[in-house]
Amino acid sequence: MALLARVAVPLTLASTVLVFSHSAEASKDNDTLVFASDSEPENISPYHTGLREGVVLGRLAWDTLIYRDPRSGQYQPMLATDWSWEDSTHLLIHLRRGVTFHNGDGFSADDVVFTFNYILSPESKAVSRQNTDWMDHVEKVDDYSVRIVLKKPFPAAFEYLAGPTPIFPARYFKQVGLEGFSKAPVGTGPYVITKVISGQGVHLQRNDHYFADSPIPKPAISKIEFVVIPDADTRIAQLMTGAVDWIWRVPSDQAESMQAMPNLTVTGGETMRIGYLAMDSQGTSAADSPFKDLRVRQAVDYAINREGMAKELVRGGSRALYAPCYPSQFGCDLNAAVQYAYDPEKARSLLQLAGYADGFDTEIYAYRDRDLVEAVIGDLRKVGIRARLHFETFAALRNDQRAGKVPLAFQSWGSGAINDVSAIISAFFKGGADDIAKDADLLNWLSTADTSMDDKVRQENYRKAIQRITEQAYWAPLVTYSTNYAFSSDLNFTAYPDELPRFYEASWK
Incomplete structure (x- = not known):
């Protein structure tokens, strides 16, 4: 095999690199977690990108009907409170009351019906259609109950409802359309997206009105910034200077050399x-x-x-x-x-x-x-x-x-x-x-x-x-x-095999 020779980033690079420009400095002093990656989602809507960075942002800003605990694998209520099969192709779901979207709109059956029926339609131009094409349509039973009608039996339905199927706000989405939604997205999740800067990244603020009965905790960190830094060596240098707090996909040879740095934590494993x-x-x-x-x-x-x-x-x-x-x-x-x-x-x-x-x-x-x-x-x-x-x-x-x-x-x-x-x-x-x-x-x-x-x-x-x-x-x-994560030693962070960094679980030491 022709192995590409890699050279570890020298420590002196950290003192000479020009720091990437963004509005907040990474540190626990201003309670802002800055994470960097090499790629930018083509659209912030989780249904309109297949990029992993988009999936990560989607889990911060939106909720799904069902939640799968990454430790136990058990399904838990999220936007849904309970569910039952009426027969092999009809799934009845009761919804949580008292949940609000980031813009103040109340969550109800109308949002679930709109989201899935819109994504199922050709006009949505969803890029990962396989995540929902097992559904035929979704119908409203009452204000807090919906019925998902399947095309055929689909035994993996709960796995998908706990994954890449977030719920959008019907009234707001109809008002602004996909283009407007991609610039000013709205969800119910633990973080609010406050700014989308094309070519640079995304700013998020903790949702202080996040519903108390969610299976995920209210975030400890108040602000998150996602910054796009295409060059791997530059990302590492930004971490070493403290310009960012967290990076991933660190080459193994560089990860090994970084483990000796007292201000960094390096961890990883198969995904x-x-x-x-x-x-x-x-x-x-x-x-x-x-x-x-x-x-x-x-x-x-x-x-x-x-x-x-x-x-x-x-x-x-x-x-x-x-x-x-x-x-x-x-x-x-x-x-x-x-x-x-x-x-x-x-x-x-x-x-x-x-x-x-x-x-x-x-x-x-x-x-x-x-x-x-x-x-x-x-x-x-x-x-x-x-x-x-x-x-x-x-x-x-x-x-x-x-x-x-x-x-x-x-x-x-x-x-x-x-x-x-x-x-x-x-x-x-x-x-x-x-x-x-x-x-x-x-x-x-x-x-x-x-x-x-x-x-x-x-x-x-x-x-x-x-x-x-x-x-x-x-x-x-x-x-x-395998994915190697490197982050500030001031940060508590847990990695999971599904390659989804759950920043809402992170905290400062």
């Missing part, structure tokens, strides 16, 4: 995020695309040194991965996946059989983790696949892939912290906008698995899907991710 290569098996990027040939796709699988990537680059508990899902997710049968051992000779042989004895040129698209992508490029070059990096934003890559322009892509997916393979395999192989395989058998198996109330039936059909995806090498799963 639910996985990395993978997606290949253009349908030839939409070019009529003569090499990736239309199964042997070429299998050659890519054999060319990648997954173990080296996990142990030498990602580290922190990362594992080589051969299945297109995270191991703990329901239905993720690791034994069903074809395991392509690292074998460059086998890869070259398959390329020769496919008519590419001299290899070929291609582009590889990516939006993050440049060091991992460079390692993949190095492995591919060893077997004759000369890949040129096309680096762009997440939104641009998603749009290019949906338009059929991408021959090969390095991507990652965290499943929205949903511990069910429907959040990844069905999201990408069930005929939706992100399905680049268009495999009719997969569509049938996944439709059965997603809707059966029999766990054995679900597991068997997911097993078939995993076997087909890996046999046909539509994806080349690579590794599980």
